[in-house]
Amino acid sequence: MAFKPSMRAHNKVSEIPLDIRPVMNLMVVLIPILLYSAEFVKLSIRELNLPAASAGPGTGNTTDEVKEEEKRLQLTVLVSKEGFYIGNRGGYLSGEANMTGEPAIPILDNGEYNFQALQDSLVKIQEKVKGQGFIDEKSIIISAERDIMYKHLIRVIDYVTIYTDPQAREEKELFPQINIGQVI
Numbered sequence: 001m002a003f004k005p006s007m008r009a010h011n012k013v014s015e016i017p018l019d020i021r022p023v024m025n026l027m028v029v030l031i032p033i034l035l036y037s038a039e040f041v042k043l044s045i046r047e048l049n050l051p052a053a054s055a056g057p058g059t060g061n062t063t064d065e066v067k068e069e070e071k072r073l074q075l076t077v078l079v080s081k082e083g084f085y086i087g088n089r090g091g092y093l094s095g096e097a098n099m100t101g102e103p104a105i106p107i108l109d110n111g112e113y114n115f116q117a118l119q120d121s122l123v124k125i126q127e128k129v130k131g132q133g134f135i136d137e138k139s140i141i142i143s144a145e146r147d148i149m150y151k152h153l154i155r156v157i158d159y160v161t162i163y164t165d166p167q168a169r170e171e172k173e174l175f176p177q178i179n180i181g182q183v184i
Helices: 021-038 062-068 115-129 150-161
Strands: 076-079 083-088 139-144 162-165 170-173 177-180
Touching (some): 083 115
Parallel strands (some): 139 177
16 A cells, blocks of 8 residues: 655745845935935045154265255245244244244234235245255145144145135145154
């Protein structure tokens, strides 16, 4: 006598159709939102030349001695609590044509830095330096005292790099090569 096969052994797996409409609807909504929000996130990368870790007086490097023979300006802006000091290898400019050691551009009465006056002074310096044969006429050294806030340094970098020419109404490069200096 033959046994009747069990019903359990012959269960068929029923396929459930895959519904991808909710996922597609989500993608249709998410992709434009992500693309739209990406417009608001803008990163700006500025190349800075930082001082060497072992830089100091008396390194005795022969390539530095060769470079000293070249004509260098070494324009420097020092950001301090009193204002901006502008100088080069010869020394710093003084404010209001006095020799008391005051900054070339003092802070305003409300305690804020006068970034526009700094930019105007640097434009005048660039006009005098252009074509004089300096190998570093496009570079500037920015130094700051220890307790100067970072946002002030970034604004100095912004005002030192590019300026708007009032006659031509276009942006021009001022000093695009920025070196960060040390204050001892």
